[in-house]
Amino acid sequence: MSSPNPTTTCLPASGSNVHKVELPENALVLAPTRQLQSLLTIIRDEKTQRGDFVFTSDRIIRLLVEEGLNHLPVVSKKVITPTGKEYEGVAFQGRICGVSIMRAGEAMEAGLRDCCRSVRIGKDEETTQAKLFYAKLPDDISKRFVLLLDPMLATGGSCIKAIEVLLEHGVEEEKILFLNLIASPEGIQKVCTRFPKLRIITAWVDEGLDSNSYIVPGLGDFGDR
Numbered sequence: 203m204s205s206p207n208p209t210t211t212c213l214p215a216s217g218s219n220v221h222k223v224e225l226p227e228n229a230l231v232l233a234p235t236r237q238l239q240s241l242l243t244i245i246r247d248e249k250t251q252r253g254d255f256v257f258t259s260d261r262i263i264r265l266l267v268e269e270g271l272n273h274l275p276v277v278s279k280k281v282i283t284p285t286g287k288e289y290e291g292v293a294f295q296g297r298i299c300g301v302s303i304m305r306a307g308e309a310m311e312a313g314l315r316d317c318c319r320s321v322r323i324g325k326d327e328e329t330t331q332a333k334l335f336y337a338k339l340p341d342d343i344s345k346r347f348v349l350l351l352d353p354m355l356a357t358g359g360s361c362i363k364a365i366e367v368l369l370e371h372g373v374e375e376e377k378i379l380f381l382n383l384i385a386s387p388e389g390i391q392k393v394c395t396r397f398p399k400l401r402i403i404t405a406w407v408d409e410g411l412d413s414n415s416y417i418v419p420g421l422g423d424f425g426d427r
């Protein structure tokens with residue numbers, strides 16, 4: 203009998219104990235599948251080149267957007283298929299809008315644009331304050347579900363500011379889904395406590411923040427990568 207390949211380690215397909223933090227009820231973490239863990243390993247690797255970083259983060263963003271869409275309400279819808287038979291299906295109820303927090307959130311737009319109309323709002327990079335300027339939000343944004351995008355949830359400052367802007371524009375808190383690649387436990391707690399009706403969907407929860415408010419182990423500055 204041949205011996206097992208010593209370079210192969212079998213990880214559980216999806217472990218339940220990977221994220222060691224207690225999460226608020228309105229925070230959801232994607233299942234830590236082998237696929238997701240391998241994609242995150244690529245984007246975390248300091249040796250990963252820009253092209254691979256963009257390609258791989260797009261794949262994770264797509265997983266987040268698809269999961270986000272699963273949380274939107276549906277109504278029954280009957281259609282007739284080309285075989286002439288009836289099919290009792292469902293259709294999304296309501297309209298959606300993607301809002302990305304600049305600069306890094308812009309990188310998440312491609313995955314979103316495939317699924318819905320999207321716009322941007324931005325952080326003031328000069329002051330690094332969580333002061334937002336924003337492109338024109340759709341006039342009917344208050345009637346839409348909003349997928350708010352920011353790849354890194356660190357202190358939660360810019361995310362909270364962006365949510366406040368959406369609320370000021372009449373968006374209902376329960377209609378906001380915040381999609382995020384990597385979150386700090388601090389950021390999740392802060393945002394979820396402040397906005398208990400909003401939902402956060404993240405791909406991974408990391409250990410915490412360093413003294414520069416970078417997520418660790420994290421992946422560095424997402425915008426620079």
Ligand code: URA
Pocket residue numbers: 306354355356415416417418420421422423424425
């Ligand atoms: N923004 C980033 O790009 N990286 C972090 O670790 C935190 C905020």
